[in-house]
Every structure is written in C-alpha cells, then in structure tokens.
Amino acid sequence: MVKDLKQYFQTLHLKGNIYVAAIQNIFIVFILFTLCRIGFYLFNASYFKLVTISSLLTMLLGGLKFDTSAIFYTNLLYLMAMLMPFAFRYNRIYQTILKYIFIVTNSIALGANCADFIYFQFTLRRTTATVFREFENETNFFQLIGKFLTDYWYIFIIWILLTSILTFTYRKSYRNWLLKGWQSHVVYFVNGALILILASGLMVGGLRGGFRHSTRPITLSNAGEYVNEPLETAIVLNTPFSIYRTLGIKPLQRVEFFQSDTELNRYYSPIHSPQITEPFKPLNVVVIILESVGREYIGSYNQHLAEFGYKGYTPFLDSLIQQSLMFRYSFSNGRKSIDVLPSVLTSIPMMVEPFVLTPYSSNKVNSFATLLKPKGYHTSFFHGAPNGSMGLQAFTRMAGFDDYYGMTEYGKPEDFDGMWGIWDEEFFQFFAQKIDELPEPFFTAIFSVSSHHPFRVPEKYEGVFPKGKLPIHQCVGYTDFALKEFFETASRMPWYDNTLFVITADHPNEPYFPEYKTNLGIYTSPLIFHRPNGELNGISKTVAQHIDILPSVLGYLNFNEPFFAFGRNVFDRNSTPFAISYTNSTYQFIKGDTLLLFDGEKSASAFNFKSDSLLQNNILPSNTEKFREIENTLKALIQQYNNRMIDDKLSL
Numbered sequence: 001m002v003k004d005l006k007q008y009f010q011t012l013h014l015k016g017n018i019y020v021a022a023i024q025n026i027f028i029v030f031i032l033f034t035l036c037r038i039g040f041y042l043f044n045a046s047y048f049k050l051v052t053i054s055s056l057l058t059m060l061l062g063g064l065k066f067d068t069s070a071i072f073y074t075n076l077l078y079l080m081a082m083l084m085p086f087a088f089r090y091n092r093i094y095q096t097i098l099k100y101i102f103i104v105t106n107s108i109a110l111g112a113n114c115a116d117f118i119y120f121q122f123t124l125r126r127t128t129a130t131v132f133r134e135f136e137n138e139t140n141f142f143q144l145i146g147k148f149l150t151d152y153w154y155i156f157i158i159w160i161l162l163t164s165i166l167t168f169t170y171r172k173s174y175r176n177w178l179l180k181g182w183q184s185h186v187v188y189f190v191n192g193a194l195i196l197i198l199a200s201g202l203m204v205g206g207l208r209g210g211f212r213h214s215t216r217p218i219t220l221s222n223a224g225e226y227v228n229e230p231l232e233t234a235i236v237l238n239t240p241f242s243i244y245r246t247l248g249i250k251p252l253q254r255v256e257f258f259q260s261d262t263e264l265n266r267y268y269s270p271i272h273s274p275q276i277t278e279p280f281k282p283l284n285v286v287v288i289i290l291e292s293v294g295r296e297y298i299g300s301y302n303q304h305l306a307e308f309g310y311k312g313y314t315p316f317l318d319s320l321i322q323q324s325l326m327f328r329y330s331f332s333n334g335r336k337s338i339d340v341l342p343s344v345l346t347s348i349p350m351m352v353e354p355f356v357l358t359p360y361s362s363n364k365v366n367s368f369a370t371l372l373k374p375k376g377y378h379t380s381f382f383h384g385a386p387n388g389s390m391g392l393q394a395f396t397r398m399a400g401f402d403d404y405y406g407m408t409e410y411g412k413p414e415d416f417d418g419m420w421g422i423w424d425e426e427f428f429q430f431f432a433q434k435i436d437e438l439p440e441p442f443f444t445a446i447f448s449v450s451s452h453h454p455f456r457v458p459e460k461y462e463g464v465f466p467k468g469k470l471p472i473h474q475c476v477g478y479t480d481f482a483l484k485e486f487f488e489t490a491s492r493m494p495w496y497d498n499t500l501f502v503i504t505a506d507h508p509n510e511p512y513f514p515e516y517k518t519n520l521g522i523y524t525s526p527l528i529f530h531r532p533n534g535e536l537n538g539i540s541k542t543v544a545q546h547i548d549i550l551p552s553v554l555g556y557l558n559f560n561e562p563f564f565a566f567g568r569n570v571f572d573r574n575s576t577p578f579a580i581s582y583t584n585s586t587y588q589f590i591k592g593d594t595l596l597l598f599d600g601e602k603s604a605s606a607f608n609f610k611s612d613s614l615l616q617n618n619i620l621p622s623n624t625e626k627f628r629e630i631e632n633t634l635k636a637l638i639q640q641y642n643n644r645m646i647d648d649k650l651s652l
Contacts, residue, residue, distance in 0.1 A: 018082060018089065018090070019083075019195065020171075021082075021171040021172065022078075022079065022082045022083070024169075024171050025102060025169075025170055025171055026071060026075065026079075028165070028166065028169050028170075029071050029074075029075070029106050029109075029166070030064070030067060030068075030071065032106075032110055032162050032165065032166065033063075033067040033070070033071065033109075033110075033113065033238055034060065034063070034064075034067070035162070036110060036113035036114065036162070036238065037059075037060060037063050037067075037113075037235065037238065038060070039113075039114070039117055039158065040113065040116060040117055040120070040234070040235065041056065041235050043117040043118070043120075044117070044120055044121065044234075047120075047121075047124070047231060048231065048232060048235065050228060050229065050232075051232065051235070055227075055228065055232075056235070058226050059226050059227065059232065059235045059236045061226075062223070062225065062226030062236050063226075063235070063236045063237070063238065065218065065222075066218065066222075066223065066236060066237055066238055066241045067238055067241070069208075069218060069241055069244075070109065070238050070240040070241035070244060071109075072203050073240070073241075073244050074105050074106060074109045074240060075102065075105065075106070076203075077101060077105070078098060078101050078102045078105065079199070079203065081094075081098055081101070082098060083195065083196045083199055083200075084196070085193045085195070085196055095172045096172075099170055099172060102166075102170065103163070103166055103167055103170065106166055107159075107162075107163040107166060109239075109240040110159060110162045110163065110166070111159050112127065112239040112240050112243065113238055113239045113240070114155050114158055114159045114162070115127065115148075115155070115239070116234075116239045117155055117158075118148075118152050118155060120234060124231065124234075124648070125234060125359065125362055126220075126234050126237045126238070126239050126242040127239050127242060127243065128220075128242045128243060128245075128246040128359040129243050129244075129246040129247045129248075129249070129251075218245075218391070219245050219356065219357050219361070219391065220233070220237060220242060220245060220246070220357075220358075220359065220361050220362065221233075221355075221356035221357070221361035221362070221391050221394055221395055221398070222388075222391045222394045223236035223237050223362070223394065224361075224362075224391075224394035224395060224397050224398030225388070225391075225393055225394035225397055227397070227398065229364075229398075230362045230363060230364050230365075230398050231362065231364070233362040233398070234362070242359070246358075246359050249353055249357065249358065249359070250352060250353065251359065252352060252358075252360075252641075252642045252645050252646055253642065254642060254643055254646055255635075255638060255639045255642050255643065256639070257632075257635040257636065257638070257639050258635070258636060258639060264636050264639060264640070265636075266636075267632050267633045267635070267636035268633055268636035268637045268640060269636075269640065270564055270565060270566045270640055270644070271562065271564060271652070272551055272554075272562060272563050272564070272565055272569070273562045274554075274555065274559060274560045274561070274562075274569075275560075276555075276558050276559070276560040277560075278558045279558060280375065280557060280558050280559065280560070281556075281557050281558050282375065282376065282377075282440075282441040282557070283441065283498055283499060283500050283556075283557060284440055284441050284442050284443070284444075284495050284498055284499040284500070285368070285372075285441075285442070285443045285444070285499070285500050285502070285553055285557075286435070286444055286445070286446075286499055286500070286501050286502070287344060287345075287443075287444070287445035287446075287501075287502045287503075287504075287549065287553075288445070288446055288448075288483070288501065288502065288503045288504070289340055289344065289445065289446065289447045289448070289504055289505065289506055290448050290451065290479060290483070290503070290504070290505045290506075290526075291337070291447065291448045291449055291450065291451045291452050291479070291505070291506060292451045292452060292472065292475075292476075292505065292506065292507065292508065292509035293314070293451055293476055293479060293480075293505040293525075293526070294505055294507065294508025294509060294511075294516065294524055294525055294526075295330070295508065295516075295524040295525060295526050296508060296511060296512065296513060296516045296521075296524065297312055297313045297314060297472075297473065297476045298312050298313075298314045298317055298318065298321075298526055299311045299312030299313075299314065299315075299318045300312070300317075300318045300321040300322075300326060301326075301328070301524075301526065302513075305513065313465070313466060313468055313473050313474075313476040313477045313480065314476060314477070314480040315480065316480050316481065316483055316484035316487075317480050317483065317503070317526075317528075320487070320503075320528070320530060321528060322537075323530065323534060323537060324503075324528050324529060324530040324531075324536055324537060325528070325529040325530075325536040325537055325538055325539075325540060326526070326527070326528050326538075326539050326540070327526075327527040327528075327539075327540045327542065327543075327544035327570070328539050328540065328541045329541065329542070329543045329544070329579075329590075329610070330504070330524070330525060330526055330527035330543075330544045330545065331520075331523045331524060331525060331543070331544070331545045331546075331579045331581065331590070332504075332505070332506065332507045332508075332523050332524075332525040332545070332546050332581070333349035333350050333523075333545055333546045333547055333579075333580060333581055334349070334350035334354065334506075334507065334546075334581070335350075335507050335522060335523070335583070336350075336354060336506075336507065337390055337447075337506045337507070338354050338356050338357070338390050338391065338392075339354050339355075339506070339507070340447070340506035340507070340546065341356075341392060341395050341396070341399075341447075342354075342355040342356065342365075342395070343545075343546035343547050343549075344445070344504065344546050344547075344549050344550070345367050345368055345369075345381075345395075345396070345399055345445065345550070346365045346366060346367045346368075346399055346550065346565075346650075347366070347547040347548075347549070347550040347551060347564075347565035347566050347567045348365065348547065348566060348650065349545075349546070349547050349566055349567075349580050349581070349582075349641075350581075350582060351580070351582045351587070351638070351641055352582060356391055356395055358645070360645045360646070360648070361398075362398070363645065363648045363650050364648065364650065364651045365399060365564075365650045365651055366550075366563050366564045366565065366650070366651045366652065367399035367400055367401075367550075368399075368443045368445075368550060368553070369396075369399055369400035369401045369402070369443070370399070370400045370651070371550075371554065371559070371561075371563055372441075372443050373400065373402075375441070375559075376441060377441050377442060377443050378402055378403075378438050378439050378440075378441075378442045378443075379400070379401045379402045379403075379442070379443045379444070380401060380402055380403040380404070380405065380434075380438065380442070380443075380444045380445075381396040381401050381403075381404050381405070381444070381445050381446075381447075382404075382405045382406075382427070382430075382431050382434070382444065382445070382446040382447070383404075383405075383406055383421070383446070383447045383449070384406070384407060384410065384420075384421035384422035384423075384424070384427035384448070384449045385406060385407060385420055385421035385422075385449055386406065386407045386408075386421065387404070387406035387407060387408045387409075388406075389406070389420075389421070392404075392447065393406060405430075405431075405434060406421075407421055407422055410422050410426075410427060410430055412426070415427075417449070417450065417456065417458075419452075419454065419456075420449045420450070420452050421449040421450075422449070423450055423458055423482075424448045424449065424450040424451075424478065424479050424482035424483075425458070425478075425481070425482040425485060427446075427448070427449070427482075428446070428448070428482045428483065428485060428486035429485065429486065429489060431444075431446050431486065432486055432489040432490050432493070433489075435490070435493070435495065436493050436494075436495070438495075440495055440498070441498075442495075447506070448479055448482070450475060450478060450479050450482070451472060451475040451476050451478070451479045451509070452475070452509075453472075454471075455471035455472050455474070455475050456475070457474055457475060457478040458478075461478055461481075464477075464478075465477030465478050465481070469512050470510045470512055471510070472509050472510050491532070496532055497532050497533065499531075499532065500529065500530075500531055500553065500556060500557075501528075501529070501530040501531070502527075502528070502529055502530075502549055502553065503526065503527075503528040503530065504525055504526055504527050504528070504546065504549065505525040505526055506525070507522075507523070507525060508521075508522060508523070508524055508525060514614055515613040515614060518613070518614060518615045519583055519584075519586075519588060519597075519615065520581075520588060520590075520595055520609055520615060521613075522583075523579075523581045523588075525546070527544045527545075527546075527548075527549070529552075529556075540570070542570070542577040543577040543578060543579050543590050543591075544570050544577065544579070545567060545578075545579040545580070546567075547565065547566045547567030547580075548567035548568055548569070548570050549567070550565050550567060551563075551565040551567050551568055551569045552567075552568075552569050552570045552571055554569070555569035555570075555571045555572055556571055562652055563652060564650060564651050564652050566580075566637070566640075566641065576591070576633075577591070577592075578590055578591045578633065578637075580634075580637060585599065585600070586598065586599055586604065587599075587600065587634060587638065589630065589633070589634040589637075590609065591630045591633060592630075593608050593609065593610045593611070594606055594607070594608060594609070594627065594630055595607045595608075595609040595615070596620075596627055596630050596631060596634065598631065598634055598635075600638075603620060603624075603627060603631050604620075605618045605620050606618065606619050606620035606623070606627050606630075607619060
C-alpha cells in the first residue's frame, strides 16, 4: 500500500501535472483577453477622448472580473472534463479531444472580441445576444461575413494570430502509467474529488463575479464601477461576456403605434421644458429609500383599516407625515431593489426587464448628478451593504455621482448584521455625520438594508418593536426607529433647515391585507416630501410614482433648463398624473381613477382601482371607447421608451 501511495503522489509532481496544465491554459486565455481589450481601445480610441493612462489601467484591471466570468463560461466543459477524478483523463485520445474543445471554444470567444474592434463603431456598444436575432432572417448572412472579412482583413489576421498563440502554448498532460491496487485508486479519487469541489466553488464565484450572497451575478451595468462615462464601459466589458449575460433576455422591439412625432408627442413626451421665471433655489436634497417598507406598513396610508384596529408599524414616519406632503396613491415602478435606482435617480421605469440588466444599461442618461452638478451641487449615494452589492455602486458611478459610501467606507465590521449590511441605526447615523461634512448645496440619497429577509433586528432590540402579523413587521418598526434617530441627529445640524427630504421605499414586501396582494397592490410604495419649515404639508390624492421624484425635485428647486425624464413634476398642476408598471408580460397603466392592463397589442382589462381595490370588476368591455385615450397615452409611453432605449436617446 505504501508503495502504491508513493507512486500516486509522484504523479502530483508539477511536470505534466494535469491541474498545472489546466491553470496554464486558462492563464493564457486571460492574457489574450487582455490583449483584445487593449486592441479594442486602440482601434476605437477616438471615441474615448477622456481616457487617460491611469483610467485605462483601472479599466484593464476592472475588466479582469468580466474576463473571469466569460472565460469560465467558455471553458466550463473543458474544465469539468479536466477535473474529473478518474485516471482515464490522461488518455491521449481524451486529451486530444479536450485540446480541440479548448481551442475551438476559445478561438470563437476571441473572434467575438476581435469583431467588436470594428462593429463597435456602428453600434457604440459591445455586441450582445441580440445580434443573433438581428441576423436570423438574413438570407445573405454568409455573404455579409465574407464582405466583413474582405473589408477588414487585418482583423481576421489578428484573430488568426491570437488563435495560433492559443494553439502553440496549449499544454497537454499525458501520463503513461496505471494505478495499481485499490488503495491507490481510492486515494486518487478522494483527492481528485476534493479538488473538483474546491475548483467548482471557485468557478461559481468567478461566474457570478463574487462570493457574497448579497452580490447579484455581475451584468453589463457593473462595468460602470470602473468608468467615468457610460460609453467607456465597452472597454471594461468583453464581447463573450456581453453575449452570455444577455442570452434569454428579451430585447426591446421598436414600435410604431404613431407614425408622426407630432401625434406621438401629443399623447406623451419625456422631454421637459420648464417655463419657470422664478430664481433657482439651491436647497440641499436628501432622498431616503427604505428597503421593503411598503404603504401597507404605514398607518397614515391605511386610515380605512383603522376600524379593524390597524395602526401600522411606523410611529415616527406617521408623525413626520403630519408635517409633510404625502401622496395617497403612490407606486413603485418595479418589484426588485435593482429597479429603484434607475427609477428614482434617473426617472427610468422598469419595463420588460430591469434597466441595469438590459443591453441598454450603458446608455447615456440624465440623473440628479448630471443635472445638478452644473448648479454647483455635490452628489453622493449611501448603501450599508458590501460595496458592489446589486451593482448599485456601478450604477451611481455611471449616473455621474461624485461619491459612494458603502460598508467599506463605514469601516466598522462589528456593526454588520451578518447577512445584508450595516444595521440601519448605525448606518443612518453615519449618513448624518457624513452629510455634515459635505459642501452645500448637495444632493444625497441613502438606501436602507435592515427590513429584509431573514427579518431580524439587533439582539438588544428583541421584543422592543411589535411583532405584528408577519416577520417583517418588527423590522419595519426597527427601521422606523433608525429613521427617527437620524432626523433627531440631522435636526441639530446647520444644513437641516435648508433641505428638502424625499422619503420612499424600493417596493413592498410581505402583504397581509388582500388589497395589497393584487397585481397593483404589490407596487404600493410611499412617497413623502418634507421641508423642516412646514412649507410642504397635506395629503394629495393624485397618482405619483418613483419616476416622478426627479422631475418633481427639479420643479420644486425652480430648475428651468430642458431635461429628460419619463415621470412628471407632481408640483405642476398642469401635468397629467399617471403610473406605469410591468408584470407578467402585461403593462399596468394608471391614469385618473383607472387602471388599464395592456398586453403590448391590446387592452386586456380595466378597473377603477380606487373604488375597487381588489380589482374584481372589469369595466373594460362596456367602456372600450372611453379608455381609448388612456390606451393611446400608454402606447405613446411604450413607443418613447422602446425606441429611445434602442437609439440611446435617454438624455438631452
């Protein structure tokens, strides 16, 4: 047995070791991907005038994260076949087959990268999976490929050169030996299996772009973390990654409900041209986004439930509402946390797919940062989760924000809740203290984390907040308490009185009452505007939504320059209230008291959502013509959204 074990361990020598061979081969691919990124930049440098040597190095290093994901996806079959803990993997025929799999798959990936050296100049973005749909009906596809190779023969030469490097540096692992005795076979298998498990875990992390449970798999928008403007994300990304990450994502289709711009804009236009003669008010702006704190949990939004003894779980927020302007019928535009930042910070709703997951996430957008910085504003965003969580840091950077404060900047790991981020109480206090250091005027926003599954509160607060009917209720009480502590701290600071506060939530969470379980009820989020001087107060019964926050804040500040936003200014009495959401392949559109459900081609049903909160009485069949105007407004919104996304016209 000792002899057999000695023979086995001799096979682990680095020379000819199968694991070393696999690592070396993958390492070469990393080098070639980096060369492709450099080549991509050199061929397209005229589009990236602001790139410096320092910023290019940042993008090259950041690109390794996306290369890791793409390379692991490309080589999953090869790596799994190499890591199987069986001796037959040393067979010459087996190794030869693996060599061809490796070279063919990686040469295709390198070819995709090379193609974008030129194709980028036509699209101004990395090629995505939509390319397969764009050319699926072309009968002269191979003729087009031939024309491309003829016109850009030097790209073909570069690809051949890269493939040659891949071929000549490929390292096989041949072993002319057989394991003898069952003991050596057992040891061989156990060790191989352990290495396979370890390698699989590392590959999963590489594919996802990280190991934290709070980190969503990286997507195109995460490239924004390493750039100064959206177009530069094309340098950070690679083409195989862009294709892999958009497979299965339904692309937007260009629509032409209205043939003329005049008719289209008559129903709806996202271009705002304020006619304001009063001077600009350089107020500070603080936007507070509460994780999962839907309208159902707030007593002030549920006076109609008071007869059942319902008080809600937000005593502080209820007291603040008495001194604020509250919108009774306010809605989120999405159901995921990743939907809220585009909606709130750039006035882009979630339609069909979350904006940050679409191929259009690198489009140039208007945001609070891009619009207010010319007015002298400092802009920042706070989120107590680990930096990079949900791609929020990348999005705010791409949207032009000056600073991002996450768990890293907070710097006290002992306040980590063990799951999502820093407890709300501590992070809200950090938020207040950091605001006090900001130059005025400033725009800043915070996204809380604690009112989230697994619905825990700090140990010292166990039993302090009402448990309620659902696990989330005590967490909502805790977050409300953290908000109270924040306002108490902020009220003693010099910037407080000169500040406009906006409070909302990303989306509702667990519903208890039936009205909050409907297709509309699952989008009910609060919207509250507060000024410490009492200038804003009352309850508005008009419809409002997340995408209204940007144009409304700008309107309140007397911002008088044209800008792009899908929402409306709620302070403008001449604007038409509406709300849009998308669920189960259906657009949900509110105008007036009517909720219209539209499948993309025709209206499916309609309800008076105020008097019929359970949406039980479809009033469409007997009132088809009455809802024609509402349907046309929605069609115009869809057309503006789809076509402007495709054409990269989300800003002025």
